[in-house]
Amino acid sequence: MNTYSFPIGNFSALVISDGGMPVTKEFFFAETPDHLVQGFPANFQAPLNFIHITTDNKNILIDTGFGSRCKDAGQLLHNLAKHGINKYDIDEVILTHGHLDHIGGAVIEGEPSFPNATYYLRIEEWDMWAANKESEEYQILSRLENSITFIHKDVEILPGIKLFLTPGHTDGHLSVMVQSESQRLLIVSDLLNDPSTLNHLSSHIGLEVSPEKGSQTRKAIIDFAKQQGIMLFVCHYPFPGLGFIEDHNNNHKWIPYFKE
Template identity: 25%
Template sequence: MTNMEKNKMTRRNALTAAAALPLATGLTGAGARPAAAQPAQGPQVPRTYRVPLGDFEVTAMMAGTRTVPEPKGTFGLNASDEEFAEVSKAAHIPTDKAQFFFTPTLVNTGSAVILFDTGLDPAGITAAVEAAGYAPEDVTHVVITHMHGDHIGGLSDGGTPTFANAALLTGQEEWNHWTEAGNDTFESKVRPLEDQFSFLGNGEEVAPGITSVLAPGHTPGHMCFMLESGGQKLMLTADLANHYVWSVGKPDWEVRFDMDKELAASSRRKIFGTLAEDKTPFIGYHMPFPAVGYVEAEGDGFRYMPHSYQLLMT
């Protein structure tokens, strides 16, 4: 090695040592001030997730999440404990608790701002809509996929509508059922707004490019909605499936919340079969946030594949 090369090596070593010195001194040097302990801030779930769909802009909104114990009492009622445990282990999820997500969707068509479902309460859905960049008065339509409390809870407060400027729509069959059900949440949240509702049948338009798809079983008139713009499609599946493993993966497993369990399983198979065949993405109200994904046929059921960046590149 020449003297010049030795000098270069010496200078390089000196520079490397000097660069590392502040970090080393800060950690272990004499007289160094110890770093102050900082409490953990806890897990964080994003509030909104926006994707384009042709000329539409679709925003999934986190209106609430909670941990629920003993999921076997809700999902897989007709599965054995052993099978439930085996399927859960394969998906790397626990069997003693599950995380529930509540995800209304906002669709800006360019001429209308349409909210699908209203979450658990007025404060939660208002915060979600504002986090998405809108005010409650900007919402032109509210569509209720079905009348369970976690979908109608934010519709009104003491008879006062949360979205005062919005036209209200729901399925005719769904309305017919709940008006006779004697349900307290329906009576307090929905009944006071009865005169403001319009009703949809299967295959009818909410707005150009947004079509109802009857998917009964979870409730008698439960509806999904197909969005289509610029040659692109995305389906809002609402509560067609309540869990990405125990309902999507096992469509015949009975769910406590499904009013007609056999019919609900049939609806899951029919609609997820079509989505898988057509490679159409969907937003599921209870899927892990941001609740956007795909399905493909696998075994006797389907495999849920979360959206990564596909819709962002169209």
């Protein structure tokens, strides 16, 4: 299965697989005790899950996948098309951060992949990549500059769609709160790597810019989601990356959400 549909109040949500990202265990589980991830091979495919939200009159895509930059990924556009959604239909693209598995599909042949969309990016994220203009990440983001609305503070960009800063993985990493009626979904992108490390906050994906700050952010997000009973969406968790965090014997436990 490479797509999964579910409602959030009056909104419609669609999880889309972009394929898989080849990683090493050492990279994907940096600063992680061996006993927590002993079931993982030395090399494996990390899931790449992204999400599309339909509100009353807007099509919103959160991150764009790898595009053609990874032979095992780049399936997002194809899987969107299965649901009758093409690149011209997307009105808003929220870029949670600038790593290639999240922005690689944002540009095709030097032009924005979603020509009618406004792109959203936190200003700290832009500044971080602009400090290294030779990076592939900046080369992609610079092609989008005229289409980007830079976010300077936590903000509700549309009714029920709020962006807020969750730094650590990168300087300007965004999370997204989606709310319609009484239902909420918290999209946390790359703050978490796998359910097996939910109780070890220092575990992180190897590209994390500030693991200490990331650990603090993870604690705040996990505590908030657990206390509020909010469903989370996590990019690299097993498909469809949806679930809840509950207490279990004084530990956090991931409760996957998946209904046929």
